[in-house]
Amino acid sequence: MATRGVAGKESGTKHELTEADQGGFYFTYGPYADPRLKIDPGDTVVIETQDAFGGAIRSESDKPTEKTNHPYLNPQSGPVFVKGAKKGDCLAVHIKAVETRGPQPAGTTCLIPEFGGLVGTAATATLNAPLPERVKKVVIDEEGVHWDDLVLPYEPFIGTIGISPEIEAISSLQPDYHGGNMDLPDVRPGAIIYLPVQVDGALLYVGDCHATQGDGELTGVAMEQAATVTLTVDLIKDWGFGWPRLETEDFIMTIGSARPMEDAARIAYRELTRWMAADYGFEELDAYMLLGQVGRVRLGNMVDPKYTMGASILKKYLGG
Amino acid sequence: MATRGVAGKESGTKHELTEADQGGFYFTYGPYADPRLKIDPGDTVVIETQDAFGGAIRSESDKPTEKTNHPYLNPQSGPVFVKGAKKGDCLAVHIKAVETRGPQPAGTTCLIPEFGGLVGTAATATLNAPLPERVKKVVIDEEGVHWDDLVLPYEPFIGTIGISPEIEAISSLQPDYHGGNMDLPDVRPGAIIYLPVQVDGALLYVGDCHATQGDGELTGVAMEQAATVTLTVDLIKDWGFGWPRLETEDFIMTIGSARPMEDAARIAYRELTRWMAADYGFEELDAYMLLGQVGRVRLGNMVDPKYTMGASILKKYLGG
Amino acid sequence: MATRGVAGKESGTKHELTEADQGGFYFTYGPYADPRLKIDPGDTVVIETQDAFGGAIRSESDKPTEKTNHPYLNPQSGPVFVKGAKKGDCLAVHIKAVETRGPQPAGTTCLIPEFGGLVGTAATATLNAPLPERVKKVVIDEEGVHWDDLVLPYEPFIGTIGISPEIEAISSLQPDYHGGNMDLPDVRPGAIIYLPVQVDGALLYVGDCHATQGDGELTGVAMEQAATVTLTVDLIKDWGFGWPRLETEDFIMTIGSARPMEDAARIAYRELTRWMAADYGFEELDAYMLLGQVGRVRLGNMVDPKYTMGASILKKYLGG
Amino acid sequence: MATRGVAGKESGTKHELTEADQGGFYFTYGPYADPRLKIDPGDTVVIETQDAFGGAIRSESDKPTEKTNHPYLNPQSGPVFVKGAKKGDCLAVHIKAVETRGPQPAGTTCLIPEFGGLVGTAATATLNAPLPERVKKVVIDEEGVHWDDLVLPYEPFIGTIGISPEIEAISSLQPDYHGGNMDLPDVRPGAIIYLPVQVDGALLYVGDCHATQGDGELTGVAMEQAATVTLTVDLIKDWGFGWPRLETEDFIMTIGSARPMEDAARIAYRELTRWMAADYGFEELDAYMLLGQVGRVRLGNMVDPKYTMGASILKKYLGG
Known part of the structure; x- marks a missing residue:
């Protein structure tokens, strides 16, 4: 890492x-x-x-x-x-x-x-x-x-x-x-x-x-x-990129904060798609389709001025 | 079960x-x-x-x-x-x-x-x-x-x-x-x-x-x-109750479907609070506060006419 | 009409x-x-x-x-x-x-x-x-x-x-x-x-x-x-078209129903853009830009299972 | 005024x-x-x-x-x-x-x-x-x-x-x-x-x-x-109050900005209910019910980081 x-x-x-x-x-x-x-x-x-x-x-x-x-x-x-x-x-x-x-x-x-x-x-x-x-x-x-x-x-x-x-x-x-106030337990x-x-x-x-x-x-x-x-x-x-990112031994994650909550999910997953395309050799639509099968979502907060979600993929699916 | x-x-x-x-x-x-x-x-x-x-x-x-x-x-x-x-x-x-x-x-x-x-x-x-x-x-x-x-x-x-x-x-x-079309992987x-x-x-x-x-x-x-x-x-x-519920060996879950997505989360968590109060001996606000610490959320779909989320709690927190 | x-x-x-x-x-x-x-x-x-x-x-x-x-x-x-x-x-x-x-x-x-x-x-x-x-x-x-x-x-x-x-x-x-239950006062x-x-x-x-x-x-x-x-x-x-439309002496209107409310507005305005393009001789992006200046929105309901909005344009801006 | x-x-x-x-x-x-x-x-x-x-x-x-x-x-x-x-x-x-x-x-x-x-x-x-x-x-x-x-x-x-x-x-x-950037045409x-x-x-x-x-x-x-x-x-x-208010010869208006759009409407109408109760002699639920019959909503923007709506009531309904 x-x-x-x-x-x-x-x-x-x-x-x-x-x-x-x-x-x-x-x-x-x-x-x-x-x-x-x-x-x-x-x-x-x-x-x-x-x-x-x-x-x-x-x-x-x-x-x-x-x-x-x-x-x-x-x-x-x-x-x-x-x-x-x-x-x-x-x-x-x-x-x-x-x-x-x-x-x-x-x-x-x-x-x-x-x-x-x-x-x-x-x-x-x-x-x-x-x-x-x-x-x-x-x-x-x-x-x-x-x-x-x-x-x-x-x-x-x-x-x-x-x-x-x-x-x-x-x-x-x-x-x-x-x-800011993402309240996302993966920030640990x-x-x-x-x-x-x-x-x-x-x-x-x-x-x-x-x-x-x-x-x-x-x-x-x-x-x-x-x-x-x-x-x-x-x-x-x-x-440079648009939104916070996170990495652990096992996965990479992008973090979106927005209301309504679906926009937090959209931001997080779009950023993840872009990250996979920029740094892991995926064609963008291939990344999108793979995330449809193995993407993971963590809900940080549903209470702050914007809601926060992290979208992630296990590194074992990133190849290389 | x-x-x-x-x-x-x-x-x-x-x-x-x-x-x-x-x-x-x-x-x-x-x-x-x-x-x-x-x-x-x-x-x-x-x-x-x-x-x-x-x-x-x-x-x-x-x-x-x-x-x-x-x-x-x-x-x-x-x-x-x-x-x-x-x-x-x-x-x-x-x-x-x-x-x-x-x-x-x-x-x-x-x-x-x-x-x-x-x-x-x-x-x-x-x-x-x-x-x-x-x-x-x-x-x-x-x-x-x-x-x-x-x-x-x-x-x-x-x-x-x-x-x-x-x-x-x-x-x-x-x-x-x-x-219906909940697309929730916990239904397995x-x-x-x-x-x-x-x-x-x-x-x-x-x-x-x-x-x-x-x-x-x-x-x-x-x-x-x-x-x-x-x-x-x-x-x-x-x-009788309002929304689908689910149980596994380890947890109980309630399932909400709505747009915007925060309403799916609200439905799921309110149903879970009520279930804990009705069947597991919790006072409603105690259930609410405990879910703030150990509640879990699974995003089913973010694509259907309504979005689906499951809110769950591990059985080990539900008491004797 | x-x-x-x-x-x-x-x-x-x-x-x-x-x-x-x-x-x-x-x-x-x-x-x-x-x-x-x-x-x-x-x-x-x-x-x-x-x-x-x-x-x-x-x-x-x-x-x-x-x-x-x-x-x-x-x-x-x-x-x-x-x-x-x-x-x-x-x-x-x-x-x-x-x-x-x-x-x-x-x-x-x-x-x-x-x-x-x-x-x-x-x-x-x-x-x-x-x-x-x-x-x-x-x-x-x-x-x-x-x-x-x-x-x-x-x-x-x-x-x-x-x-x-x-x-x-x-x-x-x-x-x-x-x-259905649009509750839109223009349906009069x-x-x-x-x-x-x-x-x-x-x-x-x-x-x-x-x-x-x-x-x-x-x-x-x-x-x-x-x-x-x-x-x-x-x-x-x-x-044929996707959503209800309405016409009075003075204006044409398209009606969208959705949650969250912005989706009702999006549906209504997209339908209006398409109607202007199909029947009133507008290029789609010209219609879009004109609606930015003279489009009107009426909120029907903010209480039903889907919210309803009507988007309209005065006929005097439609030419001909 | x-x-x-x-x-x-x-x-x-x-x-x-x-x-x-x-x-x-x-x-x-x-x-x-x-x-x-x-x-x-x-x-x-x-x-x-x-x-x-x-x-x-x-x-x-x-x-x-x-x-x-x-x-x-x-x-x-x-x-x-x-x-x-x-x-x-x-x-x-x-x-x-x-x-x-x-x-x-x-x-x-x-x-x-x-x-x-x-x-x-x-x-x-x-x-x-x-x-x-x-x-x-x-x-x-x-x-x-x-x-x-x-x-x-x-x-x-x-x-x-x-x-x-x-x-x-x-x-x-x-x-x-x-x-801020309300983009509400009533601010004229x-x-x-x-x-x-x-x-x-x-x-x-x-x-x-x-x-x-x-x-x-x-x-x-x-x-x-x-x-x-x-x-x-x-x-x-x-x-003191929570959100911008507006007054013309004919009406009073409260302005809410939020996402999703229904929250902008909720804020605006709640503020209007409170204003009617505080300054115009209404009991709160009476104000709420009257607004169900004669309240008016203007959509300011559906494009900024928060959407803006104004809720208003004609002064003629506010009594002596």
């Missing part, structure tokens, strides 16, 4: 970006922020992230609507400036680890009025009364995520990661072509996420780690946790 | 419904057809199905638009009348086997103009020129599905299955509350599909078997095949 | 189809019904229709959920068999009058749980509690529609009209390529609606008249009324 | 903001820009705007893809800082005039590949070949818009207008809660648009005037023109 990077297999410097280093967190992905760290391609960064509520929900008697203040939700660490990155390049971010941090119970999930997959929302606007607020705080330890009598598997991933758009400052609640340790650079230095942001999450993040809130994230960041020159 | 049926574990009579027995195939799911077979709950039926093109596409030089005649697409076998079935009951169809039949190359897939996930269609109407037609015929044998140099796994399932609506006759191209051997009975005798139809298919059936055409389907059909009295 | 018909300007026989003649009403549009009347092209039919509830909601203390029985909603009069009509022809239905009938208060509207534009529904499935049921009965007379202290204009139209599909029996609650006296014939005799159905309605039929229920509908029905041979 | 403003009926100072004064134009709506002008409530501003292409398309042989440079499209004049405006207030912008400026042919429209209502796009991603590029330049004078042999009416309006979000910088190609001379202030000074931006446009802006490009816009800007303290 990722042998095209500037750094190649050279291991670079290791940097830390603690909560104290960070100072103010960001709530948009944009070029108007001051970089918190400058690194070289190949360097590793260990970043402390807050949970999506900035740690404000501390007990099950807290009310999310009282403890949070829109639009100051989903705080992001960074941005990290990557030297040499230019528009048209690709940032290759190898996710090394996502570790729970902070006091127990470390996991927070909740019901927020007019937010979630099975309720009327700000966009799917209804006159129905909202559901009640409800908070659940759970212990996350080496056994897993303790949910009442159940132990759910600890399957951590990064809910929100991406680079700066060229001129927009996009809310950290939203996923789009720049990455072991994977490399490829992000299309739009500005000098790329400006990498990260936050919103989840200890576990179901497909679609049904309630709009996964098992939110503060985390320590370890990333090795490389740069691939002159590899 | 399915111990609530009228037949219980009694094994019933075995029936055959060959292509010759069938005579005319049906192209709608409705109450206006003559049953081809009457069975008792617990009986097993072995049914010959045609492929989605009624076998009309025989070589790679055939043009789908010339060989097919809308709306006479996706021929269905049956209907099978199940004695004792009444509105408000549930038909429990245990899928025992789906076996390829007919001469090689037994598998057919193709590109059909203005049909598929990455093209303008009859509904997503555009002025762009359509893609070219293209047919691919492949050998399906004990090794798998032979696709150029690749061997794809043989993972057969039933693309279209369901019961008759009360008064509608719904095109066999469409999935809905009655089942080993699974039980639960269908909400609307009319006396239920009137079970089946057709459109696939040798393999990717999530979403991207091109609108999977690896289509004529098949021999073996089903054991039981009846659960007074178990 | 409509000079291409078989009957031309000849005035034909006048027929009546009263509620008593009708006997059982129909709740699907399909070929499985017995014609109630056979007419020649050019004939006029005066048809009594029931309101969408079959008259079952008689007072403001009635509960819709108790008085109605799904799927037996939206009763349709007919079908009327038009001699000589074949697949590929067009039925041209000139709407002459829509008159309120029955005892006062003649108008009924209501709130139905999980149905309407601003509530969670069967398709946009939510866990929110439904709104309360509520019925409003109003007097409709020569002054207009008496709504509390307001008098709303009497602007009657036909909510549901269409022809039989070839093999489907489509619920009378649904609009589609065959017409003075207009000609063009319907693409699918079966011998066309099989014309009609029902669901509204005394007035806002764009989108927001609550899912307009000012429902029993009515006497006068139609002159002509036949245009060999004029 | 608008008697609640700080300035009341006092007429304020008149300011000019010419293209030369403007210097650099903006391509996002955000708080990161320097105000070009500071005014008091009640003041009038006369602003020169560029067309959506920044004037770059000068002849019918120009290729839009060669002359434009994404994301530097749809240049905006301003921002104008309004003294005293705070989050929670409302900016009331009375549109006095929209006048064509610049050399003839002053109007530009075109086809842009993968952009428009009847083509595959960046979001509704397809593999179909794009339509050809095409440019049309037309004279706009006192007679109207000269389109081949037709003269279309000059019905100018402001395509893009709004205030700064609190922390986001939203592309000027996108409409949202802050206004005579109307007052109400915009919910998010930041100190409100930061009013304006651009993208159209000489005429059809409902939905079907091709994605209306009759684009450089213009001189005259606005009188007042401030209403402590009137």
Whole structure:
């Protein structure tokens, strides 16, 4: 994987970006922020992230609507400036680890009025009364995520990661072509996420780690946790494309975010078709027909301002 | 699984419904057809199905638009009348086997103009020129599905299955509350599909078997095949619900079909929440919150008149 | 208008189809019904229709959920068999009058749980509690529609009209390529609606008249009324197209029904582009560009199983 | 109208903001820009705007893809800082005039590949070949818009207008809660648009005037023109709401922007229901039911990153 990077297999410097280093967190992905760290391609960064509520929900008697203040939700660490990155390049971010941090119970999930997959929302606007607020705080330890009598598997991933758009400052609640709040469980340790650079230095942001999450993040809130994230960041020159891509040992994936949901699927599959054509020797319609037989789709979120889907194909079908 | 049926574990009579027995195939799911077979709950039926093109596409030089005649697409076998079935009951169809039949190359897939996930269609109407037609015929044998140099796994399932609506006759191209053209790979051997009975005798139809298919059936055409389907059909009295359900050894699933795609996800997840509340002891909002952490979504089709999604939860999370 | 018909300007026989003649009403549009009347092209039919509830909601203390029985909603009069009509022809239905009938208060509207534009529904499935049921009965007379202290204009139209599909029996609650429950206020006296014939005799159905309605039929229920509908029905041979069309003195309109709503708009505008190209001498892309400047869109319903939009252009821009 | 403003009926100072004064134009709506002008409530501003292409398309042989440079499209004049405006207030912008400026042919429209209502796009991603590029330049004078042999009416309006979000910088190609690229023909001379202030000074931006446009802006490009816009800007303290509102002599309107399109309709109608309840004495469900009978919907655009719809009710139905 990722042998095209500037750094190649050279291991670079290791940097830390603690909560104290960070100072103010960001709530948009944009070029108007001051970089918190400058690194070289190949360097590793260990970043402390807050949970999506900035740690404000501390007990099950807290009310999310009282403890949070829109639009100051989903705080992001960074941005990290990557030297040499230019528009048209690709940032290759190898996710090394996502570790729970902070006091127990470390996991927070909740019901927020007019937010979630099975309720009327700000966009799917209804006159129905909202559901009640409800908070659940759970212990996350080496056994897993303790949910009442159940132990759910600890399957951590990064809910929100991406680079700066060229001129927009996009809310950290939203996923789009720049990455952002994709809430896609495949963005997990072991994977490399490829992000299309739009500005000098790329400006990498990260936050919103989840200890576990179901497909679609049904309630709009996964098992939110503060985390320590370890990333090795490389740069691939002159590899431009429209939407985030991802690679693991077994598969390659393209990620689309849109409403309605079918457009997220269309974007993801078109990007995958194009990737197969550009880098794996397929004629475009052959790729399309093969994906009809073996393509796979993962629903990231069905709750954010855009819905996110990943389309993938196993590497064993890519030949070579 | 399915111990609530009228037949219980009694094994019933075995029936055959060959292509010759069938005579005319049906192209709608409705109450206006003559049953081809009457069975008792617990009986097993072995049914010959045609492929989605009624076998009309025989070589790679055939043009789908010339060989097919809308709306006479996706021929269905049956209907099978199940004695004792009444509105408000549930038909429990245990899928025992789906076996390829007919001469090689037994598998057919193709590109059909203005049909598929990455093209303008009859509904997503555009002025762009359509893609070219293209047919691919492949050998399906004990090794798998032979696709150029690749061997794809043989993972057969039933693309279209369901019961008759009360008064509608719904095109066999469409999935809905009655089942129909769901194109969901989980409807495969080993699974039980639960269908909400609307009319006396239920009137079970089946057709459109696939040798393999990717999530979403991207091109609108999977690896289509004529098949021999073996089903054991039981009846659960007074178990009514809105949409098809499915059960395997490991999980329970609810199936929604709608446009836009998010509505398919909403239907599926709401039905699953309700099922967990009705039969597994969950308070509804607890079920909702747990699905936010461990719910799973499978995209059946993104190409039919309604899109289909299955939402599921592993049985291990459903408690004692 | 409509000079291409078989009957031309000849005035034909006048027929009546009263509620008593009708006997059982129909709740699907399909070929499985017995014609109630056979007419020649050019004939006029005066048809009594029931309101969408079959008259079952008689007072403001009635509960819709108790008085109605799904799927037996939206009763349709007919079908009327038009001699000589074949697949590929067009039925041209000139709407002459829509008159309120029955005892006062003649108008009924209501709130139905999980149905309407601003509530969670069967398709946009939510866990929110439904709104309360509520019925409003109003007097409709020569002054207009008496709504509390307001008098709303009497602007009657036909909510549901269409022809039989070839093999489907489509619920009378649904609009589609065959017409049906479009709830489009332009289907009113003075207009000609063009319907693409699918079966011998066309099989014309009609029902669901509204005394007035806002764009989108927001609550899912307009000012429902029993009515006497006068139609002159002509036949245009060999004029086939995909979706209903409409013509008034001032404009031509094409009607699309789909979800999501943008697909209804796409269908309607593509059909209009094609109509302008086929019959008004436009090059297709010129028609497209002109519609960008002067096209008009009317939202029929945003509540039915498919949403309906009409796209139109004033005749003064069509040249000639 | 608008008697609640700080300035009341006092007429304020008149300011000019010419293209030369403007210097650099903006391509996002955000708080990161320097105000070009500071005014008091009640003041009038006369602003020169560029067309959506920044004037770059000068002849019918120009290729839009060669002359434009994404994301530097749809240049905006301003921002104008309004003294005293705070989050929670409302900016009331009375549109006095929209006048064509610049050399003839002053109007530009075109086809842009993968952009428009009847083509595959960046979001509704397809593999179909794009339509050809095409440019049309037309004279706009006192007679109207000269389109081949037709003269279309000059019905100018402001395509893009709004205030700064609190922390986001939203592309000027996108409409949202802050206004922006709504492309709604009702935003025309005579109307007052109400915009919910998010930041100190409100930061009013304006651009993208159209000489005429059809409902939905079907091709994605209306009759684009450089213009001189005259606005009188007042401030209403402590009137906060979610989405832009509009008022004319005859009606009040609320404006929603979303995908899928039904969500734009839902937002617009919910906001209208709430406005009727808050300011016109309606009980919410009574407002909802009345809108079912007399509500009106205007489709602004069906082509931008979010679709825009206005829902309105005539003032005569709003009571005393």
